[in-house]
Amino acid sequence: MKHRIAFPDTTQQPLATGGPAARPSLPILTIAAHPLLHRVGERSRLEDLAAGRTIELSRLGPEFRTCDGRLVGPIDEPHVSRTPLRLVPQGRGEVVLVPPDKKGTPVFVDGAPLRGAQVCGPDALQRGVVIDLSGRVVVLLHAHADIDESLPKYGFVGESAAIHRVRAEIMRAAALASPVLIRGESGTGKELVARAIHAASSRAARPYVALNMAALNPQTAAAELFGHGRGAFTGAVQEREGHFREADGGTLFLDEIGEAPVEVQVMLLRALETGEVQPVGGRPGRRVDVRLLAATDANLERAVLRGEFRVSLLHRLGGYELRVPPLRERVDDIPRLLVHFLELELRRADEAARLAALAADTSAWLPTRFMTRLLRHAWPGNVRQLSNTARRMVGLLLTGQSLTDDVAMSADDEPGDGAAPASAEPPEARAARAPHGPTEDALLAAMERNGWQISATARDLGVSRKVLYARIAQSEHIHKARDLSPEALTAALASEGGDLGRVADALHVSVRALQLRLRELGLVP
Numbered sequence: 001m002k003h004r005i006a007f008p009d010t011t012q013q014p015l016a017t018g019g020p021a022a023r024p025s026l027p028i029l030t031i032a033a034h035p036l037l038h039r040v041g042e043r044s045r046l047e048d049l050a051a052g053r054t055i056e057l058s059r060l061g062p063e064f065r066t067c068d069g070r071l072v073g074p075i076d077e078p079h080v081s082r083t084p085l086r087l088v089p090q091g092r093g094e095v096v097l098v099p100p101d102k103k104g105t106p107v108f109v110d111g112a113p114l115r116g117a118q119v120c121g122p123d124a125l126q127r128g129v130v131i132d133l134s135g136r137v138v139v140l141l142h143a144h145a146d147i148d149e150s151l152p153k154y155g156f157v158g159e160s161a162a163i164h165r166v167r168a169e170i171m172r173a174a175a176l177a178s179p180v181l182i183r184g185e186s187g188t189g190k191e192l193v194a195r196a197i198h199a200a201s202s203r204a205a206r207p208y209v210a211l212n213m214a215a216l217n218p219q220t221a222a223a224e225l226f227g228h229g230r231g232a233f234t235g236a237v238q239e240r241e242g243h244f245r246e247a248d249g250g251t252l253f254l255d256e257i258g259e260a261p262v263e264v265q266v267m268l269l270r271a272l273e274t275g276e277v278q279p280v281g282g283r284p285g286r287r288v289d290v291r292l293l294a295a296t297d298a299n300l301e302r303a304v305l306r307g308e309f310r311v312s313l314l315h316r317l318g319g320y321e322l323r324v325p326p327l328r329e330r331v332d333d334i335p336r337l338l339v340h341f342l343e344l345e346l347r348r349a350d351e352a353a354r355l356a357a358l359a360a361d362t363s364a365w366l367p368t369r370f371m372t373r374l375l376r377h378a379w380p381g382n383v384r385q386l387s388n389t390a391r392r393m394v395g396l397l398l399t400g401q402s403l404t405d406d407v408a409m410s411a412d413d414e415p416g417d418g419a420a421p422a423s424a425e426p427p428e429a430r431a432a433r434a435p436h437g438p439t440e441d442a443l444l445a446a447m448e449r450n451g452w453q454i455s456a457t458a459r460d461l462g463v464s465r466k467v468l469y470a471r472i473a474q475s476e477h478i479h480k481a482r483d484l485s486p487e488a489l490t491a492a493l494a495s496e497g498g499d500l501g502r503v504a505d506a507l508h509v510s511v512r513a514l515q516l517r518l519r520e521l522g523l524v525p
Contacts, residue, residue: 025143026050027087027095027125029057031064032335033138033371035077037359039064041159041336042072049089056084057131057139058105067149067159079136081105085114087141093122095141097131108132111372128331130375132368140375142332154196156189157340158333162325166193169322174200179272181257181317182295184324186455187384190295191255193324198251203291206250209243210516214259214454214465215482221264226271227279244277244288251291256455257317258298258309259465269313292317297455327379327386334375337383341390348499349398358397370403381456388451391501438463443471447478452510481513486521493523 027046031039042064049055055062059080064072083104088096099107099114107114110130120129120141128142145161147168154170156163173180174197182190191210198208216224227242243252254260260268271277272292278285294317303309327334346355358365379385396403438446438461450456458468472478484507496502504511 025145028142028144028332029062029064030140030142030332030335031075031137032130032140032375033362033366033368034075035136035361035363037339037362039072040339042066043159046087049087049095052089054089055087057087057133058082058084058100060084075133075137075139077133077137080133085131085133090119093125095120095125097129105134108135108372110376111369128375130372132372135368136363138368138371138375140332140335144332152200154200155192156196157337158330159336160330160333162330163333166322166324170196170200173197173320173322176320177291178319179292179294179317180320180322182293182322182324184295184297185326185380185382186297186453186459187382188324188326189383190297190324191253193322194251194253194255194293194295197293198253198291201251201291203250207247208251208253209247210253210255210519211243212255212513212516213264214256214469215480215513218261221261222267223280225264226267226277242277242279244271244290245286247290248288249290251293253293253295255295256298256465257294258296258300258303262308262310265310265313269310269316272313272316327382331375334379334386335371337386338374338390341387342394345391345394345501348501349394350497351398354398365397365403367403384453438471440475443475444478447508452504452508452513454510478508481507481509481517482520484509484517486523489518489521489523 027049029044029046031042034040044062044064046055046062059075059077059082061074061084063074066072081100081104083100085100085105085107086098088098090096097107097109097114097118097120099116108131109118111132122143125141125143128140131139131141133139145164147161147164149159149164151164151167151171154167156167170193180194180197182193184190194210195208198204211225213221223240223242225243227240227245254268267278271288271290275289276285276287300309300314304311304314327337342358343355346352346358374386374389381388393403442461446457446460450460454465454468458465461468463471472480488507489503492503492506496506500511500514504514507514509517
């Protein structure tokens with residue numbers, strides 16, 4: 001007789017959608033592109049539209065405010081006509097876009113010319129409707145849950161309802177002592193959430209230790225986590241405390257928890273239940289006071305059914321679950337994030353003067369059609385992919401090249417309307433399908449194409465991360481960041497002027513893995 005596995009109902013439930021301070025959705029216009037860069041991200045709350053009154057969008061109105069509520073004024077761009085585009089409310093949450101007359105502003109909606117009245121339903125407003133005015137200004141018309149915006153930022157850029165919910169849940173999770181399971185797609189910022197929970201908790205002054213479970217050698221994972229004595233196994237030439245003891249009194253973050261070997265899962269469960277870690281090699285156990293945070297982009301419930309993850313550990317980790325939204329659910333944050341990453345990359349390149357010039361007139365280098373495409377792209381790589389896009393944009397700008405429409409898209413991505421698209425698989429990825437994993441050439445090409453990121457490369461090649469790690473271990477040309485010596489890292493940092501992006505490219509590792517290794521060696525804060 002088969003027994004049904006009962007998955008946990010979390011004992012500490014996350015906040016409901018919108019959080020306790022959520023109010024009904026309100027239509028909002030967010031400036032996504034404007035000749036003056038500082039105006040990107042300004043918003044106009046369309047309370048009249050919500051009340052059933054028509055809104056006129058033109059050079060003269062409506063009024064926009066900064067994210068902190070400061071009144072700025074209308075779009076005020078000379079190339080945008082005074083003749084308005086009208087936003088007319090309809091029943092069932094619909095908004096009709098009525099174009100200006102022939103003398104008015106040319107309008108494009110979601111990349112297509114607006115030739116007549118167009119109905120935008122609730123689903124379209126939820127995704128966001130991209131409105132291009134005269135090829136000079138882009139605004140996003142979208143529904144926004146009107147929530148309390150007084151929460152700390154916690155390092156997250158953006159003002160979307162989705163990111164406000166994350167901030168509210170971070171505040172709540174920080175006040176708890178139970179483990180937290182952080183779920184979300186690759187590239188959404190799960191580690192940033194973990195760091196924020198630690199920084200906002202009573203353990204903020206104590207150690208924070210981050211570990212990628214998928215990067216651990218399965219044979220030595222238990223020893224790295226729980227410590228070992230000298231001679232406990234071949235190669236154990238000296239005693240090691242282990243990551244649990246390093247994090248004593250603070251927080252231990254285990255990324256990609258779904259990749260933990262089954263035997264390690266048993267030891268993790270015991271540590272969570274007893275507060276004691278048992279080093280490898282028969283040394284006495286030791287009590288530790290560690291707050292455990294874990295993250296995954298995997299379906300752990302499915303892994304339980306396959307026998308790859310222990311349901312009892314899922315119950316323990318599921319005491320509080322926090323979901324990090326994909327970028328396609330926070331489209332109104334894309335312009336702010338892009339500006340943030342562009343500024344960051346230009347400062348890293350020591351181009352502060354260039355930044356001021358670019359900010360004074362974006363129309364000279366940032367076509368509105370380009371921003372429209374960014375807003376409509378599905379972003380399967382989420383915020384990390386957008387960051388990489390900004391880096392490529394800066395590279396083109398600094399070399400005097402213009403932005404091409406496909407600079408944001410990887411070889412197998414296509415623009416979408418909010419759902420992850422079915423990708424067109426590259427030929428080399430299809431050729432990489434083999435019983436023993438991808439060939440060396442296919443592996444190297446895929447790793448470089450995906451910025452040396454394990455999850456993205458595994459998806460690209462259509463293999464599991466375990467298969468990919470095993471194949472990397474066999475490669476003579478790829479090394480793990482954790483194997484890089486302090487001397488090699490110091491030399492690379494000096495050679496590349498401290499630019500982590502260029503260092504990661506030179507060493508053939510991901511930026512994230514590089515940061516973890518540098519923190520482990522104490523080479524950066």
